[in-house]
Amino acid sequence: MKKLKIVFSTGAGVSAESGVKTFRDADGLWENYPVMQVASAEGFAADPALVHEFYNARRRQLLEVEPNEAHRLIAELAEDPRFDVKVITQNVDDLHERAGSKDVLHLHGELMKIRSVKDEDYIEDLSVDDIETTPERRGRNGHPMRPHIVFFNEAVPNITVAMQLAAEADVFVVIGTSLAVYPAAGLIRCVRRDTKIYYIDPNPANVGMVENLTIIREKATVGMKKLMDILDAKSQ
Numbered sequence: 001m002k003k004l005k006i007v008f009s010t011g012a013g014v015s016a017e018s019g020v021k022t023f024r025d026a027d028g029l030w031e032n033y034p035v036m037q038v039a040s041a042e043g044f045a046a047d048p049a050l051v052h053e054f055y056n057a058r059r060r061q062l063l064e065v066e067p068n069e070a071h072r073l074i075a076e077l078a079e080d081p082r083f084d085v086k087v088i089t090q091n092v093d094d095l096h097e098r099a100g101s102k103d104v105l106h107l108h109g110e111l112m113k114i115r116s117v118k119d120e121d122y123i124e125d126l127s128v129d130d131i132e133t134t135p136e137r138r139g140r141n142g143h144p145m146r147p148h149i150v151f152f153n154e155a156v157p158n159i160t161v162a163m164q165l166a167a168e169a170d171v172f173v174v175i176g177t178s179l180a181v182y183p184a185a186g187l188i189r190c191v192r193r194d195t196k197i198y199y200i201d202p203n204p205a206n207v208g209m210v211e212n213l214t215i216i217r218e219k220a221t222v223g224m225k226k227l228m229d230i231l232d233a234k235s236q
């Protein structure tokens, strides 16, 4: 039997119940940090030490948190023989992977990786006992290293693959994103006309005219349980 292709597109909200701050909610990350100083190419050029420390602080927090039930249910769904599940995320945390999801497509980079300042394809993994980086750190290739994060005003290399995944989806599930940042926010418009879209968010953004859209106005953990019931009913 043909597997139902389910593509998830997650944002910071899917990690909120793990205790990871979102960006634009009350007391969000961007309320407490000057975003263009800590998350833009210009900011990195101006003060690399500040940017390294911003991501060191986010890595330290990442070591303190665990995947939540939403991450686990997404990973569990991928084990169900009825479904072919892909995960696209704007998040730079590794909570989808730690919950068991495989082949997670990160659009905005990964906290637990660093890359050469001179060669964007030279990437090194960090580990739980090696999370602090500085401008003085050199890669094994001798290059200065930077967070493997897509800063504002930088290209999103994985967006082409993400758009292809969205175009192939039978079901497209958006979880916990304000749909404020492009090109990620545009994925919802890359799906086929017959694709069913679900948007799980307690305070969903206005998505405008989108066909076949069902909004599940819930937190990720609650919304995922509702989605599982919907998918079960579809797959009877």
Ligand code: APR
Binding pocket: 010, 011, 012, 013, 014, 016, 017, 022, 023, 024, 025, 028, 090, 091, 108, 175, 176, 177, 178, 179, 180, 181, 200, 201, 202, 203, 204, 205, 218, 219, 220, 221
């Ligand atoms: N469950 C689900 N969604 C939640 C929850 C929750 N428990 N708590 C908050 N949300 C929702 C909010 O309602 C909001 O719609 O998560 C969304 C968070 O929005 P943002 O903080 O803007 O995060 P996100 O959309 O992922 O930001 C996109 O912006 O700054 C850049 O690179 C950064 O990847 C990030 C991008």
